[in-house]
Amino acid sequence: MSSDGRATARRLWVDLGTRGYPIHIGSGLIGDAELYRPHIGGRQVLIVSNTTVAPLYLAQVQAALAGFDHEAVVLPDGEQYKDLGTLNGIFDALLQRRMGRDVTLIALGGGVVGDMAGFAAACYQRGVAFIQVPTTLLAQVDSSVGGKTGVNHPLGKNMIGAFHQPRAVIADTDTLRTLPDRELSAGLAEVVKYGLIRDTAFLDWLHANAEPLMTRDGAALAEAVERSCVNKAEVVAADEREAGQRALLNLGHTFGHAIEAGLGYGEWLHGEAVAAGMVMAADLSVRLGWLDAADAVRARDLLARFALPVEPPPGIDADRWMALMAVDKKVLAGKLRLVLLRRLGNAVVTADFAPEALCGLLSDIESRVSD
Amino acid sequence: MSSDGRATARRLWVDLGTRGYPIHIGSGLIGDAELYRPHIGGRQVLIVSNTTVAPLYLAQVQAALAGFDHEAVVLPDGEQYKDLGTLNGIFDALLQRRMGRDVTLIALGGGVVGDMAGFAAACYQRGVAFIQVPTTLLAQVDSSVGGKTGVNHPLGKNMIGAFHQPRAVIADTDTLRTLPDRELSAGLAEVVKYGLIRDTAFLDWLHANAEPLMTRDGAALAEAVERSCVNKAEVVAADEREAGQRALLNLGHTFGHAIEAGLGYGEWLHGEAVAAGMVMAADLSVRLGWLDAADAVRARDLLARFALPVEPPPGIDADRWMALMAVDKKVLAGKLRLVLLRRLGNAVVTADFAPEALCGLLSDIESRVSD
Numbered sequence: 001m002s003s004d005g006r007a008t009a010r011r012l013w014v015d016l017g018t019r020g021y022p023i024h025i026g027s028g029l030i031g032d033a034e035l036y037r038p039h040i041g042g043r044q045v046l047i048v049s050n051t052t053v054a055p056l057y058l059a060q061v062q063a064a065l066a067g068f069d070h071e072a073v074v075l076p077d078g079e080q081y082k083d084l085g086t087l088n089g090i091f092d093a094l095l096q097r098r099m100g101r102d103v104t105l106i107a108l109g110g111g112v113v114g115d116m117a118g119f120a121a122a123c124y125q126r127g128v129a130f131i132q133v134p135t136t137l138l139a140q141v142d143s144s145v146g147g148k149t150g151v152n153h154p155l156g157k158n159m160i161g162a163f164h165q166p167r168a169v170i171a172d173t174d175t176l177r178t179l180p181d182r183e184l185s186a187g188l189a190e191v192v193k194y195g196l197i198r199d200t201a202f203l204d205w206l207h208a209n210a211e212p213l214m215t216r217d218g219a220a221l222a223e224a225v226e227r228s229c230v231n232k233a234e235v236v237a238a239d240e241r242e243a244g245q246r247a248l249l250n251l252g253h254t255f256g257h258a259i260e261a262g263l264g265y266g267e268w269l270h271g272e273a274v275a276a277g278m279v280m281a282a283d284l285s286v287r288l289g290w291l292d293a294a295d296a297v298r299a300r301d302l303l304a305r306f307a308l309p310v311e312p313p314p315g316i317d318a319d320r321w322m323a324l325m326a327v328d329k330k331v332l333a334g335k336l337r338l339v340l341l342r343r344l345g346n347a348v349v350t351a352d353f354a355p356e357a358l359c360g361l362l363s364d365i366e367s368r369v370s371d
Numbered sequence: 372m373s374s375d376g377r378a379t380a381r382r383l384w385v386d387l388g389t390r391g392y393p394i395h396i397g398s399g400l401i402g403d404a405e406l407y408r409p410h411i412g413g414r415q416v417l418i419v420s421n422t423t424v425a426p427l428y429l430a431q432v433q434a435a436l437a438g439f440d441h442e443a444v445v446l447p448d449g450e451q452y453k454d455l456g457t458l459n460g461i462f463d464a465l466l467q468r469r470m471g472r473d474v475t476l477i478a479l480g481g482g483v484v485g486d487m488a489g490f491a492a493a494c495y496q497r498g499v500a501f502i503q504v505p506t507t508l509l510a511q512v513d514s515s516v517g518g519k520t521g522v523n524h525p526l527g528k529n530m531i532g533a534f535h536q537p538r539a540v541i542a543d544t545d546t547l548r549t550l551p552d553r554e555l556s557a558g559l560a561e562v563v564k565y566g567l568i569r570d571t572a573f574l575d576w577l578h579a580n581a582e583p584l585m586t587r588d589g590a591a592l593a594e595a596v597e598r599s600c601v602n603k604a605e606v607v608a609a610d611e612r613e614a615g616q617r618a619l620l621n622l623g624h625t626f627g628h629a630i631e632a633g634l635g636y637g638e639w640l641h642g643e644a645v646a647a648g649m650v651m652a653a654d655l656s657v658r659l660g661w662l663d664a665a666d667a668v669r670a671r672d673l674l675a676r677f678a679l680p681v682e683p684p685p686g687i688d689a690d691r692w693m694a695l696m697a698v699d700k701k702v703l704a705g706k707l708r709l710v711l712l713r714r715l716g717n718a719v720v721t722a723d724f725a726p727e728a729l730c731g732l733l734s735d736i737e738s739r740v741s742d
Contacts, residue, residue: 150494155467156466161496
């Protein structure tokens with residue numbers, strides 16, 4: 001940290017061999033031409049953004065691209081547009097502008113923009129380069145790291161996609177100042193997740209720094225982004241294609257996806273659904289005799305301090321929960337697998353849990369939150 | 372060959388390290404359960420076919436899959452359906468049937484079915500297994516080998532796709548008996564291509580065996596499929612992601628794609644357009660002083676013996692040619708690159724040719740074939 005309290009640039013490396021890439025984290029990075037230039041192979045650049053982010057930051061990115069042949073495509077904002085139709089709009093833009101195989105896409109926005117621009121880059125002419133410029137906390141700590149790209153299908157979230165690594169990630173913490181409160185909180189849900197699954201020291205730091213994070217202290221946010229990215233990068237480097245431990249990053253996500261699908265995408269933010277889902281996963285872990293009840297309560301309290309929901313919404317009964325979770329990708333050959341906590345900081349992916357414990361959890365929720 | 376003249380099973384190996392896979396070629400393979408079984412990891416199988424091929428061969432494939440939980444999705448037949456909308460129909464089928472990450476897709480049909488089923492496999496849950504069962508000569512010698520998958524966009528052919536290798540290719544030469552004459556010829560265009568770009572001995576064999584190939588002699592067809600696959604597998608093994616020599620497989624394709632786009636997809640078969648395109652590439656190579664004129668004439672004659680067009684269609688003037696070729700993927704940073712013949716059996720990808728030679732070719736064609 002510099003003496004004026006602003007974050008200085010930090011640089012991580014995601015170690016994926018020939019697909020390795022840097023993550024730059026700090027203040028004032030979004031307009032720094034030198035962070036883009038080394039990762040743009042040709043002359044052509046297509047910036048993909050949305051109607052909310054483009055008015056705020058597109059000009060700064062364009063200024064950093066002086067000398068390149070750059071164009072922008074501005075998508076409608078929202079998870080409900082993360083589909084094949086909107087994706088096709090990116091292909092339209094690329095082809096109408098005659099962009100060649102050496103084009104570089106830049107994803108300027110949150111997770112939805114990153115997932116779609118990344119998937120477009122994965123598929124356009126069977127694969128072109130892209131750079132992530134995440135402007136939400138969720139995207140900075142999660143979706144911009146690891147190469148998962150894709151779109152939703154009416155029958156399931158992120159069901160259509162590709163693994164496609166960016167050439168670089170430029171995470172400017174200044175962009176978090178314009179973030180709506182709900183989205184800041186949603187990002188913090190994923191931050192807490194890293195602590196719960198593998199980093200109890202980070203969890204302690206989060207308990208101690210909840211207030212500066214909620215008041216958007218730049219240094220605290222940069223620290224949270226960096227430690228989240230370090231955790232995610234380590235997991236991804238060990239398991240790029242999600243054959244094993246990478247699935248641990250999905251703590252709370254099977255329940256969370258069910259909440260999102262049950263309510264209809266867009267009602268709850270992804271991070272909000274994950275927060276409630278993590279509380280459910282922790283509760284189930286306690287019921288199985290794995291996690292200490294006090295640790296589950298403490299995790300729930302931390303999420304509540306971050307203004308996150310710690311109960312699922314009403315209106316989903318136990319049968320509906322099971323139906324919604326059955327389409328989750330972690331159902332392998334018909335068997336529901338969940339990420340659960342053996343203890344704090346130690347997550348496992350398992351189908352080997354007593355079904356009565358899950359039934360008990362769901363029926364307790366049904367009676368507690370029914371409307 | 373066995374004494375009764377029927378092809379026996381031949382097995383090639385496409386050497387791509389952990390993504391390597393076998394190609395089985397021969398008679399009576401499509402219903403052989405033992406060729407499928409080792410490559411199906413889970414219990415669920417989705418067969419993707421079309422309205423023409425399914426009535427002919429779906430039952431045989433289903434019989435070979437006894438014991439698996441298999442379903443079929445039957446697409447409309449034709450290049451005009453090779454788009455994101457039809458692709459989404461495969462995702463619908465996968466999700467409606469709750470197919471998990473360990474599902475295996477089987478592409479039963481020609482190149483269009485193979486490209487779409489392969490691309491669906493590449494994208495579904497970010498990548499699942501698939502097996503190619505090509506039922507056209509074109510698919511057996513070309514599109515089923517090498518892992519290129521994708522769909523068309525209104526502004527360009529195969530612009531959206533992925534590299535995704537099959538687990539196995541099962542090429543039953545018996546299926547070629549039901550192939551329309553035009554499609555047999557279209558497949559032979561790609562067969563000739565291998566000879567022109569890298570195998571003059573095979574080219575001599577084709578001149579000597581044009582008649583048995585056209586009368587669908589099983590042994591001759593199996594030999595042609597095997598030698599084509601050997602050639603393609605060697606090229607692909609050396610350059611899986613088309614960074615270099617793999618582009619040589621596109622001889623005639625830049626001109627051919629322009630013909631297909633100019634006429635509207637579906638007017639000419641891909642192989643027909645490639646045949647006329649290869650004659651154009653050979654003509655241009657002669658104009659550049661590279662290829663012997665006699666070799667170009669001989670190549671043209673061979674294509675004509677295979678009942679293939681050796682002139683482009685009327686109605687495309689020189690300006691339109693240039694515009695159509697400008698969207699071809701081989702345009703790198705604005706410069707038109709073509710696959711040309713330095714001499715017979717020796718192709719190069721180059722942007723380094725006299726533009727007047729191309730202008731001369733196009734204006735000669737314009738005056739010769741204008742309607």
